[in-house]
Amino acid sequence: MIVKLFLHILLLFLSLLAHAQTAEEYAMKSAFMVKLPYFINWPKNAELNKQTSHFNLCVEGSSQKFSSLEEWAIDGKIKNKPVKINYIDISQISLNNCHLLFITNTTHLNNYLKLSQEKGILTISDKPGNAAKGVLINFTMINESLRFEINLNKAKSNGFNINPRLLKLAIIVNSDGK
Amino acid sequence: MKTWFYNLSIKNKITSIIVLTVFLVLSIGFGGGYYSETRSIKERMLAEKILTAKIVSSYTIADLAFDNKETAHLSLSYLKNDKSILNAHVYDAKQQHFVSLYSNNHHHNLINNKAKTFITTDTNTQYVYTSLELHIIEPIYLEGKQIGSFHLHASTQDYLRNLKEITFYLLLFLILLLVIALFIAGKLSTIVTKPLLSLSEIAGNISKHADYNFQIQAHYKDETGTLINSFNTMIKKIAIRESERDKAEQQLKDNEKNLELILNNMVDCVLTIDDSGKVLTINKSAEQLFGYQANEIIGNNIKKLIPDSIQLLEKHLSYSTHEVKSRLIENNCELVATRNNQANFTMRLSIVNLPQESDKHKRFILSCLDLTELKQQEERNHRTQKMDALGKLTGGIAHDFNNMLGVVSGYSELLSSALENSTNDKLFKYSQQIHHASERGAKLTKKLLAFSKKQTSEAKNININTILQDEQHMLEKTLTVRIKLVLKLADDLWPVHLDSNDLEDAILNMSINAMHAIKTNGQLTIETKNLHHQGTDSQILDLKVGDYVCLSMTDTGCGMDDETKKRIFDPFYTTKGDKGTGLGLSQVYGFVKRSQGSIKVYTESGHGTRFTLYFPRVNEPHDKLQQTNLHQEMVQNKLNGNETILLVDDEKSLLHMTKEMLIQYGYQIYTANSAREALILLSSTTIDLVLSDVVMPEMDGYQLAEQIQELYPHIKIQLASGFSDDRHIKAKDDSLHKNLLIKPLSVSTLLHRLRRLLDE
Numbered sequence: 001m002i003v004k005l006f007l008h009i010l011l012l013f014l015s016l017l018a019h020a021q022t023a024e025e026y027a028m029k030s031a032f033m034v035k036l037p038y039f040i041n042w043p044k045n046a047e048l049n050k051q052t053s054h055f056n057l058c059v060e061g062s063s064q065k066f067s068s069l070e071e072w073a074i075d076g077k078i079k080n081k082p083v084k085i086n087y088i089d090i091s092q093i094s095l096n097n098c099h100l101l102f103i104t105n106t107t108h109l110n111n112y113l114k115l116s117q118e119k120g121i122l123t124i125s126d127k128p129g130n131a132a133k134g135v136l137i138n139f140t141m142i143n144e145s146l147r148f149e150i151n152l153n154k155a156k157s158n159g160f161n162i163n164p165r166l167l168k169l170a171i172i173v174n175s176d177g178k
Numbered sequence: 179m180k181t182w183f184y185n186l187s188i189k190n191k192i193t194s195i196i197v198l199t200v201f202l203v204l205s206i207g208f209g210g211g212y213y214s215e216t217r218s219i220k221e222r223m224l225a226e227k228i229l230t231a232k233i234v235s236s237y238t239i240a241d242l243a244f245d246n247k248e249t250a251h252l253s254l255s256y257l258k259n260d261k262s263i264l265n266a267h268v269y270d271a272k273q274q275h276f277v278s279l280y281s282n283n284h285h286h287n288l289i290n291n292k293a294k295t296f297i298t299t300d301t302n303t304q305y306v307y308t309s310l311e312l313h314i315i316e317p318i319y320l321e322g323k324q325i326g327s328f329h330l331h332a333s334t335q336d337y338l339r340n341l342k343e344i345t346f347y348l349l350l351f352l353i354l355l356l357v358i359a360l361f362i363a364g365k366l367s368t369i370v371t372k373p374l375l376s377l378s379e380i381a382g383n384i385s386k387h388a389d390y391n392f393q394i395q396a397h398y399k400d401e402t403g404t405l406i407n408s409f410n411t412m413i414k415k416i417a418i419r420e421s422e423r424d425k426a427e428q429q430l431k432d433n434e435k436n437l438e439l440i441l442n443n444m445v446d447c448v449l450t451i452d453d454s455g456k457v458l459t460i461n462k463s464a465e466q467l468f469g470y471q472a473n474e475i476i477g478n479n480i481k482k483l484i485p486d487s488i489q490l491l492e493k494h495l496s497y498s499t500h501e502v503k504s505r506l507i508e509n510n511c512e513l514v515a516t517r518n519n520q521a522n523f524t525m526r527l528s529i530v531n532l533p534q535e536s537d538k539h540k541r542f543i544l545s546c547l548d549l550t551e552l553k554q555q556e557e558r559n560h561r562t563q564k565m566d567a568l569g570k571l572t573g574g575i576a577h578d579f580n581n582m583l584g585v586v587s588g589y590s591e592l593l594s595s596a597l598e599n600s601t602n603d604k605l606f607k608y609s610q611q612i613h614h615a616s617e618r619g620a621k622l623t624k625k626l627l628a629f630s631k632k633q634t635s636e637a638k639n640i641n642i643n644t645i646l647q648d649e650q651h652m653l654e655k656t657l658t659v660r661i662k663l664v665l666k667l668a669d670d671l672w673p674v675h676l677d678s679n680d681l682e683d684a685i686l687n688m689s690i691n692a693m694h695a696i697k698t699n700g701q702l703t704i705e706t707k708n709l710h711h712q713g714t715d716s717q718i719l720d721l722k723v724g725d726y727v728c729l730s731m732t733d734t735g736c737g738m739d740d741e742t743k744k745r746i747f748d749p750f751y752t753t754k755g756d757k758g759t760g761l762g763l764s765q766v767y768g769f770v771k772r773s774q775g776s777i778k779v780y781t782e783s784g785h786g787t788r789f790t791l792y793f794p795r796v797n798e799p800h801d802k803l804q805q806t807n808l809h810q811e812m813v814q815n816k817l818n819g820n821e822t823i824l825l826v827d828d829e830k831s832l833l834h835m836t837k838e839m840l841i842q843y844g845y846q847i848y849t850a851n852s853a854r855e856a857l858i859l860l861s862s863t864t865i866d867l868v869l870s871d872v873v874m875p876e877m878d879g880y881q882l883a884e885q886i887q888e889l890y891p892h893i894k895i896q897l898a899s900g901f902s903d904d905r906h907i908k909a910k911d912d913s914l915h916k917n918l919l920i921k922p923l924s925v926s927t928l929l930h931r932l933r934r935l936l937d938e
Contacts, residue, residue, distance in 0.1 A: 035243040038321050077321060145245070165240035169249050 043159025046120025196363035390417030469518030584922035695735025
């Protein structure tokens with residue numbers, strides 16, 4: 001019983017700890033996410049370069065993980081535009097009004113990638129291997145530090161121009177995973 | 179400092195001014211340049227470092243944004259190429275240290291940096307300089323939002339080194355320029371000062387050698403040229419002025435010399451004194467008079483020389499009037515003055531008050547004349563006048579008395595002659611007594627006449643030594659054995675023209691006086707010598723310049739006092755009481771004067787007396803002393819005659835007596851009472867001989883003889899006189915004077931002379 005209680009407590013602690021880690025991690029990712037556009041130029045035909053009043057940051061999946069992002073978005077600006085966070089799901093596969101797409105779910109990854117390529121949307125994910133799969137930027141933890149991979153070829157082919165200072169920080173991957 | 183600068187030479191002044199100016203200009207220029215350059219270097223360095231900071235910070239934007247310290251390190255490692263970078267740090271937005279280069283002490287740096295006052299640029303870059311360092315803080319922005327900051331800490335050593343180099347070269351250049359400026363200034367100032375120095379040197383030479391005819395060539399038309407021209411004009415004017423001044427000075431010197439010459443050759447003694455009596459100047463005559471050298475008396479008080487002059491001056495000094503003209507304040511005032519040897523003498527003093535110069539003492543000219551000789555002369559004149567007066571008086575009386583004696587003597591002789599053969603011896607004796615008395619009277623008269631110089635002179639050229647030698651025996655007898663006679667006779671004694679009888683009388687008179695003066699035993703020295711008188715003692719001796727024979731008789735008797743000495747030549751003055759006649763020295767005096775000589779007496783009471791007689795030298799040889807023996811003539815020659823003789827005399831009794839005498843010897847006699855009467859008689863009567871008196875009123879014997887010789891050359895003339903005078907000098911026939919008969923006439927002398935003349 002005591003062991004069970006201990007286990008429960010341990011589980012609870014671990015759960016809390018995990019939750020805390022997850023929240024911090026997403027806060028970091030949120031921070032990275034809003035800084036990345038600074039070093040990246042969108043394709044000329046991208047939606048972002050059209051008449052648009054906001055920088056639309058679309059998050060595929062739950063909004064809970066990005067509470068810090070929302071806080072930041074209240075007075076934050078990206079590309080000199082107020083930030084609007086859109087939480088999307090598969091029903092909104094059209095990805096209209098998205099300039100940056102954070103993909104958490106890899107189920108419809110290809111769709112997203114396809115649409116993103118078409119619409120000039122910067123794709124970001126945090127699942128290992130996604131960069132090789134075609135996501136332009138993929139967060140990864142190295143030595144407990146948040147880093148990111150950039151599929152440079154894909155980015156170039158999609159018309160994105162990435163600042164070398166950013167490239168200096170990134171792990172460059174190609175679609176073949178190298 | 180100011181005085182020091184003013185005392186510098188013009189060359190140094192110019193050099194100093196130029197160098198100072200160059201120094202100031204260069205200093206300002208170089209200072210500006212230095213400031214500008216340092217500022218420029220500083221700004222350049224700052225700009226460079228800010229740029230570096232900006233670049234590096236931009237590199238770290240992504241690193242900071244994505245929290246990648248590795249890449250951030252990599253970014254900072256670029257700074258390693260810049261050696262001046264001391265360290266660099268990147269801080270995040272929360273000013274938390276992110277990464278550093280070279281130093282881990284980031285926290286310290288951050289705090290230090292905060293303590294400093296940073297300057298913010300337009301691009302929000304902040305920087306600050308410390309002594310050796312530069313701190314830059316570059317904010318790191320991302321999307322307009324500061325995500326951190328980049329701190330750069332650089333050394334300014336290079337900048338300072340550059341600054342030092344620049345300073346060194348600037349100073350070197352400044353010194354070089356100053357040296358060049360000094361050299362150029364020296365050269366330039368030489369251009370300016372060379373003509374001035376040349377002018378100065380020439381001016382110095384001109385002033386040294388006083389050659390004002392020198393002219394300097396002006397080479398340029400600048401200020402020095404003008405100065406040289408002005409200088410030339412000036413020395414021309416100086417030359418003219420010098421010449422005029424030299425002339426004036428020469429004239430002044432000549433005048434001064436002339437005045438000095440006049441002053442020193444004045445017979446009068448001249449002194450100048452001030453109102454305190456101090457002697458200012460003295461001329462040569464005054465030096466001689468007072469017996470002082472000028473330097474011995476100048477500055478002394480006048481009362482040392484003329485004690486009484488001070489009293490005279492004092493009454494004039496009391497006037498405080500300012501004299502503008504010379505004024506005679508004392509004229510010919512007789513005072514007693516003192517010589518250097520303390521001997522007093524009488525002098526005549528005149529004082530003139532000189533015009534008073536402003537702010538100066540009164541001055542007086544004292545003109546003095548020594549009255550010593552004048553007084554002596556006056557005394558001599560007084561004596562001479564007295565003697566002359568006495569002589570005239572005595573002579574007048576003696577002349578008349580002599581005539582009367584002549585009558586007495588003549589008639590007594592006639593009477594004796596008449597009674598000689600008579601029996602009445604008594605009457606003959608009476609007549610003889612009368613004749614003796616008349617002869618004695620004649621002798622006395624002769625002495626009187628001798629003094630009055632009216633005695634008939636029978637002067638001849640003689641040698642005094644001869645007379646003395648002849649008289650020596652007689653004198654020795656007279657002086658007796660108690661008195662030794664010493665003769666000191668000069669060889670080759672010059673001849674003199676004088677009456678030897680008078681000389682014998684004079685010697686005898688003086689010898690007798692000497693004998694009386696010598697109470698016991700003694701000596702009488704008679705000395706003769708030749709004397710060339712040069713006029714030095716002419717005033718004292720009363721002689722003209724010329725050759726004289728000097729006869730001195732010196733006794734060792736009792737001498738005389740001054741009172742006696744003054745009166746010895748006075749007739750009838752005697753110290754022998756009844757024993758003396760008082761005519762002895764009067765005869766000597768009259769004889770000497772008649773012989774154109776002089777007599778000097780020197781006596782000291784108790785020691786003796788010396789009479790010195792001076793007789794003028796004659797050049798004719800000595801006449802042979804013709805000793806005529808009248809008695810022989812009388813024996814040999816007949817004295818009778820029958821010729822016609824005219825007697826001329828203003829004394830009737832004498833005329834009558836002579837007529838009686840001559841008639842007895844057979845002569846035919848006519849008489850005339852005056853020369854005029856004689857001439858009338860001669861015109862109507864044949865006359866063989868005229869016997870005339872000399873001294874007569876209207877026309878004297880010589881004048882009568884002259885007319886007779888002219889009108890009747892055949893008539894013989896014989897003159898007779900009781901005394902001699904100057905009448906014969908005018909006479910043409912000197913034989914008349916030489917053959918002059920002396921009254922009273924003795925019968926035999928007269929007859930012999932007449933007979934000889936008639937027989938010629």
